[in-house]
Amino acid sequence: MHNSDEFRIPIGPQHPALKEPESFSIALKGEKILGVDIRLGYNHRGIEKACEERTYIQDMYLLERICGICSHSHSTCFVQAVEELASVQVPKRALYIRTLIAEFERIHSHFLWLGVAGHEIGFDTLLMYTWRDREIIMDILATLTGNRVNYGINTIGGVRRDITDDHKRQILEAMEKLEERINYYIQIATQETTIIKRLSGVGMLTYEEALKLDAVGPTARASGVARDVRKDDPYAAYGEIVFNVITDSHCDVYGRTVVRLKELLESLSIIRQLVNNIPEGPISVRVPRKIPAGEALSRYEAPRGEDVHYVRSNGTEKPDRVKVRAPTLANIQAVKQMLKDRQLADMPIVVAAIDPCFSCTDRMVAMKSEKGASVIKWQELRNYSIEWYKKHGVDFTELNKKLA
Amino acid sequence: MKPGRMLYQVLSSLFKKTATLDYPHDKSQKIKGFRGRLKAYPQRCIGCKMCMRDCPSQAIIIKEVGSKQFEAQIDLSKCIYCGQCADVCPKMALEITDEFELAQFDPEKLKIVFHVELKKNT
Numbered sequence: 001m002h003n004s005d006e007f008r009i010p011i012g013p014q015h016p017a018l019k020e021p022e023s024f025s026i027a028l029k030g031e032k033i034l035g036v037d038i039r040l041g042y043n044h045r046g047i048e049k050a051c052e053e054r055t056y057i058q059d060m061y062l063l064e065r066i067c068g069i070c071s072h073s074h075s076t077c078f079v080q081a082v083e084e085l086a087s088v089q090v091p092k093r094a095l096y097i098r099t100l101i102a103e104f105e106r107i108h109s110h111f112l113w114l115g116v117a118g119h120e121i122g123f124d125t126l127l128m129y130t131w132r133d134r135e136i137i138m139d140i141l142a143t144l145t146g147n148r149v150n151y152g153i154n155t156i157g158g159v160r161r162d163i164t165d166d167h168k169r170q171i172l173e174a175m176e177k178l179e180e181r182i183n184y185y186i187q188i189a190t191q192e193t194t195i196i197k198r199l200s201g202v203g204m205l206t207y208e209e210a211l212k213l214d215a216v217g218p219t220a221r222a223s224g225v226a227r228d229v230r231k232d233d234p235y236a237a238y239g240e241i242v243f244n245v246i247t248d249s250h251c252d253v254y255g256r257t258v259v260r261l262k263e264l265l266e267s268l269s270i271i272r273q274l275v276n277n278i279p280e281g282p283i284s285v286r287v288p289r290k291i292p293a294g295e296a297l298s299r300y301e302a303p304r305g306e307d308v309h310y311v312r313s314n315g316t317e318k319p320d321r322v323k324v325r326a327p328t329l330a331n332i333q334a335v336k337q338m339l340k341d342r343q344l345a346d347m348p349i350v351v352a353a354i355d356p357c358f359s360c361t362d363r364m365v366a367m368k369s370e371k372g373a374s375v376i377k378w379q380e381l382r383n384y385s386i387e388w389y390k391k392h393g394v395d396f397t398e399l400n401k402k403l404a
Numbered sequence: 405m406k407p408g409r410m411l412y413q414v415l416s417s418l419f420k421k422t423a424t425l426d427y428p429h430d431k432s433q434k435i436k437g438f439r440g441r442l443k444a445y446p447q448r449c450i451g452c453k454m455c456m457r458d459c460p461s462q463a464i465i466i467k468e469v470g471s472k473q474f475e476a477q478i479d480l481s482k483c484i485y486c487g488q489c490a491d492v493c494p495k496m497a498l499e500i501t502d503e504f505e506l507a508q509f510d511p512e513k514l515k516i517v518f519h520v521e522l523k524k525n526t
Contacts (some may be wrong), residue, residue, distance in 0.1 A: 054460070061460035061486045125414055132423045146439035152486045160491060192409040
């Protein structure tokens with residue numbers, strides 16, 4: 001890729017434009033970006049491995065700390081998988097409370113994002129305003145759960161704290177205040193010339209590219225991909241709630257802003273429905289410490305996109321394997337596409353537009369050569385799996401034809 | 405479309421009260437039910453070690469120092485204030501308080517140590 005008129009600059013691992021250590025190596029021609037190499041791994045904490053040494057209860061608190069913003073997402077996703085393994089019927093009231101916290105989290109995450117995006121484009125007034133309004137939600141979360149972040153509301157088999165009528169009143173009052181503020185921000189985003197001009201046409205990701213690169217969450221929805229786990233595979237109480245999946249056809253950072261803002265209004269409506277329809281009953285059921293052997297995959301729509309947890313149990317108190325696919329890992333490939341042939345100055349806002357959480361994303365692959373490990377290509381792996389299933393009496397040829 | 409849509413709000417907030425609190429002088433915003441410092445009731449403890457087993461950060465160590473005698477140590481510098489120990493305790497010997505100002509110069513002051521002696525007939 002090296003030629004004489006190409007200039008390579010490293011951005012990160014430590015860089016003022018990035019909020020977390022991550023390395024981008026950018027090939028430039030003048031101000032134009034020719035290509036980007038992204039290196040993950042500067043924030044690796046070995047959480048998945050650490051989960052194998054701890055009990056399910058301890059893992060829940062550990063996994064909650066994968067991300068400071070979508071902490072409830074990770075803990076709920078994990079707890080759902082464990083509850084499926086243990087075949088527990090979680091009480092309805094607990095599911096409603098979980099969903100309620102999840103929507104509060106979405107609101108505070110989107111507010112935070114709006115502020116950060118404002119900061120990245122030099123609009124710090126927006127940062128101050130959104131973060132001030134975010135405090136309304138943070139206070140409610142602290143009252144309901146006992147902490148501003150890492151709520152610790154989940155437990156295996158339900159939730160740990162109930163909500164009272166007093167809480168309900170507080171929530172509904174705060175929603176009134178927030179609705180006014182959100183409407184104001186929507187008005188700002190759709191009318192303020194500086195925002196529209198700065199964000200339009202920046203970080204383009206077409207519908208086809210979003211599908212091809214497996215973008216998730218608001219990033220995908222801003223490219224017109226109506227994909228939302230809450231709708232596609234309802235978990236917790238989402239099956240009983242009426243809401244819309246917000247999409248936008250702008251396909252750029254402006255579209256992502258609009259999607260997030262409109263999602264805030266949807267979240268408000270979801271919260272009102274939850275508070276008004278919350279059923280009475282217990283908030284948790286007892287689950288034995290030893291979880292039956294098996295494996296489970298759980299999906300969850302975090303504020304940033306689809307979060308996937310895989311848990312394999314061997315029948316003891318500790319899981320055999322926990323695998324986390326955080327939304328940023330799915331979106332990071334799209335960043336490469338968004339930055340290609342764009343201006344270098346757009347880089348901070350394009351990276352910020354997927355609402356990256358690099359510490360959620362960091363992975364490590366270690367290969368031990370003594371056992372004859374080797375790298376094989378994706379197609380070879382696919383062929384190998386098809387052959388393997390053929391040997392075991394399952395033939396996918398017909399199904400493949402249908403899918404093609 | 406005209407620029408400066410936010411100008412009116414920006415100017416009007418010059419004359420409004422600040423959104424932030426004058427902490428530590430103003431401590432009015434104390435949140436009820438906040439998960440802060442742990443409080444232990446040694447006389448209720450039975451040394452079952454349930455809290456020690458469940459603590460995600462290994463902040464609780466309970467040692468058997470003699471026949472039916474235990475020494476419990478809670479290290480608040482390791483504690484993540486999740487409150488799982490208080491949840492799991494069968495005798496309610498641990499309680500979460502809303503005290504959150506825990507900074508100390510001396511790490512020893514962050515340790516809660518107590519001794520438990522069970523009656524012989526229990």
